[in-house]
Amino acid sequence: MPWVARGLREGIVTTRYPRRPDDHGPDFVAAVTVTDQPAEGAGQGLAGLCPTGAISVGPPVAVDRGRCILCGHCVDARPEMFAYESSPGTARLHRRLLVTPPAPGDDDLEARVRAELAARVRRFGRSLHIRHVDAGSDGSEEWEIAALTGPIYDVHRLGIFFTASPRHADVLLVTGAGTAGMAEPLQRTYHAMPDPKVVVAVGTDAISGGLVHPTYVTRGGVAGLLPVDVCVPGSPPSPFSILHGLLLAMGRLGGTRPLRARGRG
């Protein structure tokens, strides 16, 4: 029985996130943030730093994380203005909330979409079933999603499960820039899911098309094909960020429901 001994060899390897921050979270670059605004007239050429047009010169200078592919060109060129952020809590409930720094009115928008979503997902309770669909990803997002079911992230402890049938799914997890070929299968999957349902766009490609868009077969992300509820930016987002998006979808973060994992956590 060599495998029994092997299985016990390392003890518990599972992260405590989200109950406590994970020591490894900061190892992964999660987003780019604007640390300082340029002096008047010094914002010239900033937009040209970004290959996906994520920087708007403003004022204020802002980064659209829904377009950012984390290439770091802006951080390298203007370290006094842009910096990497490694906190995994990058998922947002609205496309507009991905722009940093936040614009006036963003708080109201967030409160509104959060309340709307909370009313919709109340029925999910503490159990969430996910159907994943690839709509033209580069393959890395699938690795990161698959990692969630491994022993280190082990989302089963949080009541999150992957399901093969859309009929059993509460959440549609979509990756990829939205190819013409996947438009129909994606929509059919969405319509096959029972209400209430939540759509999570995973990765910058799924949110805006990233660097892959435009071509003759890509849509600029999946928002044109489905109503997206949660956006998880990143190219690809780390498993922590994807988990953050799922918890946000369940209303388990920053809402009225206390964040608690069942059993050991």
Added chain:
Amino acid sequence: MTIQGDRLGEEVIDRSRFAEAVTRLSAGPNRFAGLFPSLRASGGVELRAVAATPGGYTSVVTELPPGDLAYPSVSVGLPAASWYEREIHDRYGIQPGGHPRLDPLVLPLLPEDPHPALGDWHSQVTPDPRALDAHASGEGLFTIPYGPVRSGVFEAVEYLVETFGEDIPRLRSRIYHKHRGIDWRFEDLTPDDGVLLAERVEGTASVAHAIAYCRGLEQLTGTEVPYGAEVVRLVHAELERVANHLDSMIRHSDGSYQAVANARLAVHKERLLRLRATLCGSRFGRNVVVPGGVSGPMRRPPDEARSELLRIASGVSGDARAMMSTPSFLDRLRGAGVLPADLVAAHGAVGPVARGSGLGEDVRHARPYGAYPSSGFRPAAPHGQGDALARQQVRLEEMDESFRLAAEGLAVLAGCNESEWRRSPGAVADGTAISAVESPQGELLYVVETDGGRLARVKPRCAAFHNFALFPAAFRGDILTDFVFIEASFGLSVAGVAG
């Protein structure tokens, strides 16, 4: 306007003799490696066939005039060219006369749209709701459509399994759903930004793509990469190979219900991705390789990273040994998905898929590049059985060697006080460069063409694309429950296949 690839020493052949020339070029010891079109401003197309030779790559070129994009098909005498000709027929409307089966490959089954390359490149292709049609017929025969939305977290690909319940007399596949037309996006980018797109062609092999793309560009700019940067590239490329081979192992263990092995391998893979993240910030080694070198030194002291790597390596090798002596695992792989050596040779398959049938060179050995010539690299021993188990044995040996190479690379970096990580590339000379690296799934080819200092055309040719045409051939005498192992042992990256 014709770009002469004078760096390649190729000849321009009349299109009536092109097929014959390609067949001759691909005859042993050479191997057919791809067919690449390049649209000219005139509306004509330059068609280039590339073959691997014992010492490098060689190509022949023909010109197809505007309005008459036709030539006698290469596939008639060289079946390995079949998918390439289907793709160029879809995208450019090129007519390879006499092609045995010119079905759409990357476009809808019944194209109402014009061929995108010839019209507005950014116009949209209409979605296609049709599924693949059944072809085989017989009493008791039924079809199982599988995909593009599949059970589990997988990339989108459509299979049509025609079966009597157990045996699979026929399997068809379609990659159209995931086709992104990604290679055309290169033309909108600067040579420096092109590497970011290369990293996203096949996201699980970002490093291999970045290196292949940059090597093509470096050929055209005459840039010599500093030695320390070559070692950094080698370390990241080998870690990427380990991650991919581990992923393939995970799929095998999952398919055979080896729950403990599956969990342990997932832990090893996650630790490896975390190690990669501490070296560069990205779990996929992105933003490391840049034209002319690497973006900078490792973010973590190399000796520290090395001890972590050795710890992961010893964990992996213990579990791999245990798996290879677990009968309930081996029984599922043994004899599954046999690829006969003569078929592999005729098709010119690459990577672990070919090496599992006792064939297939390793680019790192046959045409060493970067820091490989001085690394003492030893290619995996050939395994001749041609089944899923042989392909897995090749991967395990490669993984051991990759761990060794990466650890030695980190030791070299720990003892080196390199200050130059990147040589700024000179002016981009006009021309065409062919570069190749050994990606985790086999030979990865880039054809980089520049014009006036800009990227005129970049065509990545993934190992998975070249090998995937052989996939249905692996189903001789296999049954439905073998499917998962045959697919996993091919190590397909659908993003790489569909482009």
